[in-house]
Amino acid sequence: MKRLKPVDVVIVGGGFTGLLMAKEITARTSHSVVILERGPGRKNGQYSAGMDELDYAVRLRMMQNLSDETLTHRHSAKANAVPVRQYGSSQPGTGTGGAGEHWGALSYRFGPEIFSLGSELREKHPGAKATENVTAQDWGVTYDELESNYWRAEQMLGVSGKAGNLRGQKVEGGNVFEASRQHEYPLPPHKTSYAAALFQKTAHDAGYHPYPLPAATLSQAYRNPDGIARAGCAYCGFCTRFGCMIGAKAQPTNTLLPLLEHKKNFSLRAGAQVRRIMHRDGKAEGVSYTDAATGEEFEQPAGVVILSSWTLNNSRLLLLSKLGEPYDPSTGKGTLGKNLTHQVSANVRFFLDQHLNNFMGAGGLGFGLDDFDGANGFDAAAGMLRGGTMRVQSSGEGPLIGFGRIPPDETKAQWGSEWKKAALKWHDKSTQVSFEGGHFPYRHNYMDLDPTYTDKLGDPLIRLTLDWTDHERAQANMAIRVSSELARRMGGKVGEARGLGPRYSVTYYQSTHVQGGTIMGASPDQSVVNPWSQHWKVPNLWITGGSTFPQSASGNPTLTILAMTYRAADAMIDRYFKHAGALA
């Protein structure tokens, strides 16, 4: 083990939050910052040869290599877990930029009640059956406290959209259910595909409140407050699971890395797999890592450690480092690994008579409606306390993913002449209404280290114990009912509806929005980090990302992750660096 020269700050993970912390710290202090990134190094603008559906959308070339490291899953604490051998209900990224390189760029704010969901459920639904075993809790930070940081994140990314609630005034055409915003979006909404326009009109005529999806794929050329200039989106359709060819999609490599690359007090080491956080007597001393190429082992001493790896890896590293008390579902004691959530997904496919040109689009292009989101989804008869958001997106679909979608009454054949004829007839004529619902945290859903399976270096994999309850099934069933009705109103022939099924499945993609494990809260006996993202018991250890979210919201989490990271950076720079110690 080679011991390296100490640095002021070491950051584990070169994704969105790691780079944002590095950018803020190096811009506002003279501290030395090193990022250790396990994956390959990436630069801005190297994606021109990446417009290949097979390698990127099917073989998932930008994702974590599962032969090196995966996760295991079981449905209950009584079962044995098995490894997720191939992708996968979520798609973790790797390399500089992480999943922020291949995200769809949907940029939602969470509603105010998400930050106080524990109190909200206790007050609104005392004793409700659906809240049994729900471990939702307040974050210790409110939406109003976070609002200015949401705005910073929106400006940094260049979010395109339309406000529906501007300083408390409802604005028609925007999302009238969103929380009050102080500013209109930095950029106007995207251009609209036929499918999204049809959904917008139909939902509006049905009395709902459709809004253009907020997206960090620029609707026009834009220069952000950091001076980063990027081109407007060309709707090429190679977006989610791809790096953007022209930099229209906000990615860590095109919004943050250019601000860091030439800084003398910054460096990024790619291929550095961090394996332990070194600590003694309640103080982090640095990290140890293995060089992926040579196998050589290093110790990197540091004054501050920031854990900014992907959600599950944050928990895994703390567990491997024996830092914190692992959560025990049988007693409810311990906080590390607690409140694992995913998101509730459902979708309804529908077929139209005309071509949709589904290959055009952008990750976040489309219209959504929140008329059934959050508390709007309350349905006592169905046992449902909170719903979710529905949308029609044209995020760019190539023929490998899209070929072979046939209405169920057309033919049962899956191959051969009859199938081929039907598949050709219906090709590019269907799309779907998709649903994303917030997922309650439960006593029984958590993560710990797997006792059997290990990564390529021999360290235990993270184990997810996770299953759906009747509440999530009610959310999905509601989504299918409302979506099917909207699909019929659009003149569509309704095809396959996908809900949740009897058990959680890792066989198909749901979202990469796995959250929890190192959660934030108002007290150390209920959470791992305080409301500034600082570890309760180790003040020089900070944690960023979705792992700090005590519950999931229906909206995509990246914008909230970035807003929380700005808040953490401010607290670290303005307060912690001046008086090192636990923030109160």
Place this chain on the structure above:
Amino acid sequence: MKRREFLTVPAKGLGGLLVYSLAGEVTRLQAQDGVVHVPLRFFTEAEARTVQAAAARIFPSDESGPGATEANVIVYIDHQLAGPWGSDKYRYTKGPWVESFPEHGYQGKETPQEIYGDGIKKLGEEFAALPPAKQDERLRAIERTTFFQVLRTHTIEGMFSDPLHGGNAGLIGWQLIGYPGPLMSYRDEIEKYHGMPFEAKPKSLEQVLGRKVQGWEDEK
């Protein structure tokens, strides 16, 4: 090292000489005699013949347009199996190997190369020489196997992936479905073609960029 094997395919499959309308109708077909010998990376010639024949029953060449044979789907499959994906370089392959719920996906030990090896044996040595109805009968018998599901997926991929991967010869698959390929921009088209197809002569990634692009399977 194994003996170099070649597969003989019709030259027209490589030439991009077939043009199909969006509806899948042949609008121009310039037949060409002669054949090309394609070097195989993974299969023996006999194995390639079997897989080629099976792919041709999954995506047949018929009155609705060309199929797996013309698109050289077999070359695509051969390249994928020879590449890192074929030997599970990106899949978690540590034991213990246990059976689980269908919700945990394929938990088998066999690599794609091995799955094909077993599947080809099940189809039988004489498969390629059987009449189509007999071939269909044998395929129906294995419809639920992992091999068949992988082969079906591969056939679609070989039809419609970028030609840099060896299939979709002459962009025949993209012509068949009216897919324009990886064009750089639809800024002026996305709101114009509402409710009607955007028809353009397809371009491969190499044609769009003006340079060669290597597939993942070709990287060392």
